[in-house]
Amino acid sequence: MTKAIVVEEIGGPDKLVWKDHELARPGPNQLLVRQRAAGLNFIDVYFRKGVYKAPRLPFVPGKEGAGTVVAVGEGVTGFKVGDRVAYAGGEGTYAHEALVPAAQALHLPDAIDEETAAAIMLKGMTAEYLLRRTFKVGPDTVLLFHAAAGGVGVIATQWAKHLGATVIGTAGSPEKCAEALAHGCDHVINYRTDDFVEAVKDLTRGRKCDVVYDSVGRDTFPGSLDCLKRQGLFVSFGQSSGTIENFDLALLNQKGSLFATRPSLYGYTATREELEASARSLFKVVGSGAVKIEIKQSYPVEEARRAHEDLESRRTSGLSVITIQP
Incomplete structure (x- = not known):
């Protein structure tokens, strides 16, 4: 049993409820990650409102996050308990713990902390494909x-x-x-x-x-x-x-x-090679200081409702993150 924000029916920010949530042990090719932070994105709003259809109800929102591996499923290679990882494109990151497909997880460089990673994975790799592949900016x-x-x-x-x-x-x-x-x-x-x-x-x-x-x-x-x-x-x-x-x-x-x-991020990171290349480019440009990361808004996960209200009302600017304490 873990704690998570759970959406039991489609609707407004009031449908985001912090409660106990049953989470299975990691299955084949999955990681169980103890979350430190989750990204706040408009795609979370789209799923909550039903603009995009969630795979099931109830569901835990959140498409990106970062934390530490606490268990690995059968068949996982390249990751072990204790690894710091970040991920974009999964589901259920508004939670103390999340099941993450190993194919979507990336090792975090030492220079990037979990909150920064959670704030930039989806947004930063989106910027990467937009500028370097959808249209080659120069x-x-x-x-x-x-x-x-x-x-x-x-x-x-x-x-x-x-x-x-x-x-x-x-x-x-x-x-x-x-x-x-x-x-x-x-x-x-x-x-x-x-x-x-x-x-x-x-x-x-x-x-x-x-x-x-x-x-x-x-x-x-x-x-x-x-x-x-x-x-x-x-x-x-x-x-x-x-x-x-x-x-x-x-x-x-x-x-x-x-x-x-x-376009969508998933269309540009469909293979492991594409995902790793996109993340490498992001980590490089952030690590060099060419792209400076400043988190402007930080919300405890229990206050996800307020985070969505601020996001939809355009009261946020820059990068936002949802923090998760054990």
Whole structure:
């Protein structure tokens, strides 16, 4: 028996309940991990609300975390009791203990602590594939990154600047604009007070952007398309404001023979080799100091409800983490 946040029915943050939770011993190719921290991500909200369908009810939310291996299942190689590990893409990390597929676990470098790892695994590897594989960002790239002061944003904009790009961000308040400027953006547009499409045209002298990264969804569509130069790429990797509806593909033709993609981390880390390569790149850029990690919000796991309320109300900025005490 362990303690966990349990969702017994789909709904609001009030459906996050801290209670006793029965957890099996690790099965074949599984690790039992005593959690030290879990990441806080919008994907957790999507599962809680039913935007994404959970594999079962009840379920324990949380898709990334970090801690120490306390037991290993049959067939596990490469991990032993006492190893510090981090993981993204599993389930059930809002808990004292979690069962983690060994195939999704990664050894933590000595220089990275568990709270930092829990805050960056999903967001940081998302930034990696967005910037290095979905679109290969380099010194000639001009890009727009929505929600630049958000969890993925503060990693991705620093990383993009490290790669030499011209980085334009959007944010929703003067404070968040300042946060984005401090984390790699050359320019930041307050989308609540300014027309971000016109601002992008002005900042680029009409040339517009090679790529737009959009995790906002409904509120920024189709404006994001109007920020792209001819044959530019629209990357929709989330929908914090709601899903994009009635996306007519003819728009891509009308607005300049554009390209569009809806990627996910799991599509870019489907093999062990891809996962390890992505994590190595993340750990390297963080370890070098090129991407600086600052945890802005920290919530005890028992207060996951408040964490979700703050996240959905856009009261958070930067990186957030859920801490778990034994």
